[in-house]
Amino acid sequence: MTDFKREIATYKAREGRFDVVTVAPLRFLMLDGEGDPNTAVGYRESLETLYPVAYKLKFFSKKELGRDFTVMPLEGLWWADDPAAFTSRRDKSLWRWTLLLMMPDWISAEHFDGARAAVAAKAPRVDALRLETFDEGRCVQTLHVGPYDDEGPVLAEMHERVIPDAGLAMTGKHHEIYLSDARRTAPAKLRTILRQPVREA
Structure with missing residues (x-):
């Protein structure tokens, strides 16, 4: 079974250290939304869509392609018109987001369409779900x-x-990678990669 968390270096980071990394282009299941992730119906429905499709693709890949893989951690791109909504005020009602689950490059658009159709009855936002390549490039992460x-x-x-x-400047959207399962992990032990795309200032 392939575990991309172990194979892709940018899925590793260290507390207290800010590293400049180059993130290779990767393919993701993606869903967009807005509002407080703790209360927004769209956020909950996005999770109820992403994971069934991801696991349908995992089992399809194992059975039909002979290539098994570990479903990757949930990721999120976050932004707001006022950056202080993240840092100082933490006003979650102003947040916009794209939720992501990484997929292997051998999962095709045809495979994706089949998985999406198979879970459509129980995936509330399946019509908004997409499979895209995300080329993030140079980033700072911790x-x-x-x-x-x-x-x-x-x-x-x-x-x-x-x-x-x-000597860098921010570009793109704030990115978080949730290495811990918040349902099973004490808040004090949650491990999250914080990533910011950058360019030369």
Whole structure:
């Protein structure tokens, strides 16, 4: 069984260290939405769509293609008109997001369409789901250990000190990779990669 978390270097990060990395183009299941992830119906329905399709593709790949893989951690692209909505004010009602699950490059558009059709009856946002390649490129990333709501100071340090001091400027959307299952992990032990695309200033 292929576990891409072990094979792709950019799915590893260290707490207290900000690394500049180049993220290779990868394929993802994607769903867009907006609002507080704790209360927005669209967020819950997105999860109820992403995972059934992902597991349908996993089992199809194992049975029909002879290639098994571990379903990857949930990821999210986050943005707002006011960046302070993430760092200082943490006003989740203003957040917009794209939820992502990485897929192997051997999963084709035809495979995706078949999986989507197979779970359509129980996947509430299946019509909005897409399979796309995401080329993120150069990024700064670190590992945050602890509750999601404690990310603010780490993001402020990344945005206001680390990136400018490296002669870089932010571009693209804030990216989080949820290495822990929040349903089974104490908030103090949650492990989340925080990533920000950058360019030369």
